[in-house]
Amino acid sequence: MPDHEPKRAGRPRGSSRAMLEEASAELFLEQTYAGTTILQITRRAGVSRATFFNYFTAKSDLLWVDVDAGLARFPAALEQCAAACGPVEAVNAVERALLQVSAAFGPGQVPWALTQYELMGTTGELEASALSRFMAQVTLVTRFVGARTGTPAAGDGTDAGTEADRELASRAFAMAVLAAAAAAAGVWARAGVTRGALAPFVGAAIAPVCAGYRALHTVG
Amino acid sequence: MPDHEPKRAGRPRGSSRAMLEEASAELFLEQTYAGTTILQITRRAGVSRATFFNYFTAKSDLLWVDVDAGLARFPAALEQCAAACGPVEAVNAVERALLQVSAAFGPGQVPWALTQYELMGTTGELEASALSRFMAQVTLVTRFVGARTGTPAAGDGTDAGTEADRELASRAFAMAVLAAAAAAAGVWARAGVTRGALAPFVGAAIAPVCAGYRALHTVG
DNA sequence: AGCAATTATTGGACTCAGTCCACAAACGGA
DNA sequence: TCCGTTTGTGGACTGAGTCCAATAATTGCT
Numbered sequence: 001m002p003d004h005e006p007k008r009a010g011r012p013r014g015s016s017r018a019m020l021e022e023a024s025a026e027l028f029l030e031q032t033y034a035g036t037t038i039l040q041i042t043r044r045a046g047v048s049r050a051t052f053f054n055y056f057t058a059k060s061d062l063l064w065v066d067v068d069a070g071l072a073r074f075p076a077a078l079e080q081c082a083a084a085c086g087p088v089e090a091v092n093a094v095e096r097a098l099l100q101v102s103a104a105f106g107p108g109q110v111p112w113a114l115t116q117y118e119l120m121g122t123t124g125e126l127e128a129s130a131l132s133r134f135m136a137q138v139t140l141v142t143r144f145v146g147a148r149t150g151t152p153a154a155g156d157g158t159d160a161g162t163e164a165d166r167e168l169a170s171r172a173f174a175m176a177v178l179a180a181a182a183a184a185a186g187v188w189a190r191a192g193v194t195r196g197a198l199a200p201f202v203g204a205a206i207a208p209v210c211a212g213y214r215a216l217h218t219v220g
Numbered sequence: 221m222p223d224h225e226p227k228r229a230g231r232p233r234g235s236s237r238a239m240l241e242e243a244s245a246e247l248f249l250e251q252t253y254a255g256t257t258i259l260q261i262t263r264r265a266g267v268s269r270a271t272f273f274n275y276f277t278a279k280s281d282l283l284w285v286d287v288d289a290g291l292a293r294f295p296a297a298l299e300q301c302a303a304a305c306g307p308v309e310a311v312n313a314v315e316r317a318l319l320q321v322s323a324a325f326g327p328g329q330v331p332w333a334l335t336q337y338e339l340m341g342t343t344g345e346l347e348a349s350a351l352s353r354f355m356a357q358v359t360l361v362t363r364f365v366g367a368r369t370g371t372p373a374a375g376d377g378t379d380a381g382t383e384a385d386r387e388l389a390s391r392a393f394a395m396a397v398l399a400a401a402a403a404a405a406g407v408w409a410r411a412g413v414t415r416g417a418l419a420p421f422v423g424a425a426i427a428p429v430c431a432g433y434r435a436l437h438t439v440g
Numbered sequence: 441a442g443c444a445a446t447t448a449t450t451g452g453a454c455t456c457a458g459t460c461c462a463c464a465a466a467c468g469g470a
Numbered sequence: 471t472c473c474g475t476t477t478g479t480g481g482a483c484t485g486a487g488t489c490c491a492a493t494a495a496t497t498g499c500t
Contacts, residue, residue: 008446008447008496008497009445009446009447009496009497009498010445010446010447010448010495010496010497011446011447011448011449011494011495011496012447012448012495012496013447013448014448014449016448016449037484037485037486038485038486038487039485047449047450048449048450048451049450049451050449050450050451050452051448051449051450053487053488054448054449057487058344058486058487059485059486059487124278124345124348124352125344125348125486126348127347127348127351127352127355128344128345128346128347128348128351129347130351131347131348131350131351132344132347135347164407164411165424167407168403168404168407168421168424168425169424169425169428171403171406171407172399172400172403172404172407172424172425172426172428172429173400173428174403175399175400175402175403176396176397176399176400176403176428176429177396178399179392179395179396179398179399179400180392180393180395180396180399182395183388183391183392183394183395183396184388184392186391187384187387187388187391187392191384201388204385204388204389204392205388205389205392206392207436208389208392208393208396208429208432208433208435208436209392209396209428209429209432210432211432211435211436212428212429212430212431212432212433212435213428213432215428215431215432215435216427216428216431228467228468228475228476229467229468229469229474229475229476230466230467230468230474230475230476230477231465231466231467231475231476231477231478232466232467232476232477233476233477233478234477234478236477236478257455257456257457258456258457258458259456267478267479268478268479268480269479269480270478270479270480270481271477271478271479273458273459274477274478277458278457278458279456279457279458344487345457
């Protein structure tokens with residue numbers, strides 16, 4: 001973190017963000033997510049309703065603060081093994097990066113998104129916010145894998161077929177692994193007090209998917 | 221269809237549903253999905269705004285009329301091979317059922333959900349509705365596969381580990397295959413005029429996932 | 441100190457989706 | 471014709487998210 005405090009001009013931010021997160025956590029426990037309005041959150045945090053949207057783009061952002069923090073490390077974990085050139089190494093890199101990210105979640109803090117999901121089925125907002133985050137990671141993985149698959153040297157027609165075929169394979173793999181990881185998170189959250197770390201769940205869930213795509217690229 | 225017209229009492233339905241679908245299709249072309257309000261749709265259809273919610277639970281339902289129609293066949297296609305007992309056969313059944321369902325979509329009619337998704341990134345409503353439909357199919361596949369995996373006869377400790385492990389595997393597989401199928405649908409929709417049938421896309425996308433899970437259950 | 445530029449905060453008005461409810465309209469059956 | 475049932479309608483209401491103009495707090499410059 002080089003430029004931690006570039007000393008920008010203008011009115012400094014208050015402690016609004018932290019207070020909003022804290023207030024929302026309390027209220028979600030007392031009333032659920034759906035039963036809490038933005039107005040209640042801002043009132044308890046001691047700020048205006050308009051201020052809420054200076055810090056969060058939507059009410060549902062509050063469900064994902066923990067997840068977003070963990071997910072922020074995903075791009076770095078992915079590029080960490082950027083030297084890998086082949087598609088198989090790319091799959092391995094994705095697998096390791098996902099395990100690395102999920103290692104940040106222990107039995108203690110389960111993100112709001114997961115607990116509230118079980119609590120009230122389909123809220124709409126929750127599902128919308130979930131999918132938008134999911135798709136963000138999908139484009140990340142798709143680009144990472146896509147850049148390392150196909151076009152090995154020049155048009156030597158090795159394996160991956162046409163450009164469209166390779167795009168489909170990359171995207172399908174991205175969505176499949178991430179979906180498996182999401183499934184693991186869901187099962188882990190439901191596991192109750194007996195749940196340990198998240199990583200083993202994710203590892204077991206994504207292993208078959210990764211194996212399937214590795215096989216696809218090795219046999220050609 | 222046995223009881224197509226049980227001749228119920230009460231005021232008969234008008235042609236509201238068809239008119240609403242038609243009106244929305246026109247307006248989505250003229251002004252996109254996000255730029256169209258429910259009020260506009262109902263006005264063009266010649267009905268009241270309240271009537272809209274007699275036929276659709278949300279505005280986003282209109283994006284999925286084609287998809288929902290196709291998806292309605294999925295449970296039947298799945299149970300069609302209910303005799304299969306092992307997990308490998310279950311994976312095969314899911315693969316075939318998905319191909320069967322996607323066979324209903326040709327190059328002509330692409331569902332609104334797919335075209336509008338590319339058109340305007342994240343609408344929120346669209347993503348919420350997408351995920352809720354996705355999860356509905358996930359529970360379907362999870363149950364189907366889960367019922368055919370593990371507990372082969374009695375506790376002979378063959379392969380699948382504990383009950384929790386098997387639940388995780390079933391759910392992860394369900395989400396992974398369906399995510400791959402969704403990826404295929406997205407790529408297919410983006411393919412433009414040159415796209416042919418949907419089924420080949422889906423087949424290519426889900427094959428590696430199915431292969432991975434088959435291997436998981438064969439080698440034990 | 442005074443002043444300009446910059447950024448945070450605020451209140452309020454606004455649009456729209458979705459819910460709810462009471463009432464009118466159209467039907468079948470007794 | 472009266473009754474129960476179901477669809478259609480108008481209107482009021484909540485709450486999320488947007489927009490904007492005004493104000494407060496701070497930095498940098500003169």
